[in-house]
Amino acid sequence: MKLLKKTEFGNPVLRKRSRKVSAKEMNEKSFIFLIKDMFFTMRKSKGVGLAAPQINKDLQLAVIEIKKNKLRPKVIPLAPEVIINPEITNHSKKITHDWEGCLSLTGVRGLVPRFSEVTVKYTDDTGKIKVKKLKGFQARVFQHEIDHLNGVLYVDRMKDMKSLITLNEFRKRSIKNEGLKSK
Ligand code: ZN
Numbered sequence: 001m002k003l004l005k006k007t008e009f010g011n012p013v014l015r016k017r018s019r020k021v022s023a024k025e026m027n028e029k030s031f032i033f034l035i036k037d038m039f040f041t042m043r044k045s046k047g048v049g050l051a052a053p054q055i056n057k058d059l060q061l062a063v064i065e066i067k068k069n070k071l072r073p074k075v076i077p078l079a080p081e082v083i084i085n086p087e088i089t090n091h092s093k094k095i096t097h098d099w100e101g102c103l104s105l106t107g108v109r110g111l112v113p114r115f116s117e118v119t120v121k122y123t124d125d126t127g128k129i130k131v132k133k134l135k136g137f138q139a140r141v142f143q144h145e146i147d148h149l150n151g152v153l154y155v156d157r158m159k160d161m162k163s164l165i166t167l168n169e170f171r172k173r174s175i176k177n178e179g180l181k182s183k
Helices: 029-044 136-149 167-176
Strands: 049-051 061-066 078-091 095-102 105-115 117-123 129-135
Touching: 029 049, 029 061, 049 136, 061 136, 078 136, 095 136, 105 136, 105 167, 117 136, 129 136
Parallel strands: none
Antiparallel strands: 049 061, 061 078, 078 117, 095 105, 117 129
16 A cells, blocks of 8 residues: 555645546556555545545545544544545535644644535445435535535635634644634
């Protein structure tokens, strides 16, 4: 497995709608290896999700895996998921604000409003169509990754740029447990 080179904010590939993956492509060895490398790269970078444009691939493909850590002690873990050609088919009216970061803009966090619950339809890495209803941080991560496949970055969703803070500041506040509550 290899560590893939990540694209960063400013790279036009992050601003483009990615193209759909064909059924034929899904069975190709290179595609299967790409998924493995994406998981490897995401884990090495301590991320919870990685979308294909973030490693300079024009494909509607993302990997997600949520684990608890010091900065996210309360999240409900999620086993590795491969999402191909995803779409949000339904969502709650309710919006939740919470902190997000992005592997394409390291060292920064921002408060982002997202639908509290979403239903997502996608193809998994075995070619099976899946429909999943998600809430909380899981719903947030899916929305963040699906946004990537549409050329949207979390800063576009932010309502107050004053909440864009460095990871150092985020850690300080996290330790004090202040200012990190969802709105
Ligand atoms: Zn991101």
